[in-house]
Amino acid sequence: MASRTTRDYYEVLGVSRDAPLDEIKRAYRRLALQYHPDRDPSPEATEKFKEASEAFEVLADRDKRRIYDGYGYEGLQGRGYGGITDLDDVFERFFSAGGIFGDLLSDLFGTRPARRRRARRGSDLLARVTLEFEEAARGAEREVDVERLRTCGDCDGTGGVDGKSPETCPACHGAGEIVQRHGFFSVGMPCPRCRGEGEVIGDPCEKCGGRGVRLERRAIKVDLPAGVDDGMRVRLVGEGESGRYGGAPGDLYVEARVKPHKVFQRDRDNILYELAISPARAALGGDVVVPTLKGDEKAKVRAGSQDGDVIKIRGAGVPRPGTNAVGDQVVTLRVGIPKKLKRRAKKLYEELLTLEGEE
Ligand SMILES: [Zn+2]
Ligand SMILES: [Zn+2]
Known part of the structure; x- marks a missing residue:
């Protein structure tokens, strides 16, 4: 002190x-x-x-x-x-x-001095948009419908006709509070006349009923950056509700919901994919074709690959918003044992088995 x-x-x-x-x-x-x-x-x-x-x-x-x-x-x-x-x-x-x-x-x-109307920041708002998996990866533009309180243009937010300023509330003399005494106790409650504001509008603006703000419905365009992920929020500064008494407006947050994909999964900026290969391919290795978000890509499987082995296709993931980084596609090999064999394949497997017996 x-x-x-x-x-x-x-x-x-x-x-x-x-x-x-x-x-x-x-x-x-x-x-x-x-x-x-x-x-x-x-x-x-x-x-x-x-x-x-x-x-x-x-x-x-x-x-x-x-x-x-x-x-x-x-x-x-x-x-x-x-x-x-x-x-x-x-x-x-x-x-x-x-x-x-x-x-x-x-x-x-004379009366209690009117409470200084403190500048109050407008509220933030939250809207949600749903994106297809691919849209999230490459970025998308959307319009969100927002209902928000904005400064009334007719009265410039004063609430009075022709922008006339409010007057001290006659009911509470500007206190914004009515105090009732019950014996030794006094109980304060918000003044019903001015709703606790301490001021009332003599001649209220018709458009906003003297509130100085009006509910507005508006379609707002939002750019969701490439690589936006489920749950990420894009912030639109100043697009929330208007502030009061000179306060700054709030922000609008747009939260992305990304739908799941049939074959791909997201792990931050990486795309996860499972590639089925045959035992022969696993044993011999060689080129395989892997679907990615940008189309088919060639990749190499090492000879002797095991089920669960991972190969990476660099740069085939999604951009990390706000950076220049791009993720990879992470391909997990799944070696599939055939459930049914055609005649010729069966013969070859039998030969293989005989060979294994000799070794
Ligand atoms: Zn108005
Ligand atoms: Zn009052």
């Missing part, structure tokens, strides 16, 4: 140690008016406003003041008092505390 004030609270408010509550109120009022962020947005003023508010929060409270007088700030800390860290803290504490703070603040500022 290096940045917090170490100045004496009485000194901050410029009052004597035995100043009565009235004087403390007056002193705070003067400082708050001078340094209120709505009047002076400079960081120095904000710092002073916080400092004065913290001093006031303590000195206007009989119990806190007594602890402070006796034990200083450390004494308050020891009793769970946290000090004021930022501007929102001031408004949160003072307005939720009600009583003297609420009275003083409404006396000071």
Whole structure:
């Protein structure tokens, strides 16, 4: 807590140690008016406003003041008092505390200052597209139908007719919250009039009903790069929902679903394939023809190949998106023993068997 004030609270408010509550109120009022962020947005003023508010929060409270007088700030800390860290803290504490703070603040500022509408980033959206296995390998273009909230063009997002800015909500005086007291408890709930925004539109834009955003249906083109894999997402920056109050729009993610292939399988940028060969081919080796995504390719089988042996066809896989790398086709040899033999083949096998017996 290096940045917090170490100045004496009485000194901050410029009052004597035995100043009565009235004087403390007056002193705070003067400082708050001078340094209120709505009047002076400079960081120095904000710092002073916080400092004065913290001093006031303590000195206007009989119990806190007594602890402070006796034990200083450390004494308050020891009793769970946290000090004021930022501007929102001031408004949160003072307005939720009600009583003297609420009275003083409404006396000071008329109503609660409208909550600063914080810039809010628009939501991200997710769409899915389904691709054939081959399409994923070579890349594809698609249109996705997206329903999204976008800034209303008629009111430029203000929600008011002709772009008129919203006004402080009369129901909650800008708090965005209605506090109901039940004995000792107060319960806060979002203001139904302004839906918690703290502001309402006097003359709402007809096109968006005063919301400043409109549901829009739009077909958006997306390029799925060659080599896109099942579950991969393409991000379209800014194509999500519009931000509010100056916030950036969200992004649209398009997730690819890749259908399985009859004979090929994907392993990242490699294509897996099983090639059936005969025992003779396995024994003798030689050239074989292997189907790939780009058509038939010749490959060599080593003499004496075993079932399960692997040969690779370099570069016959798919590109790895975002790189120049291309995968291979990984061919697993499956040696098939014939279930039925034609007459001549049978004779040759018999000869082979005799030969094996002699060896
Ligand atoms: Zn509008
Ligand atoms: Zn309201």
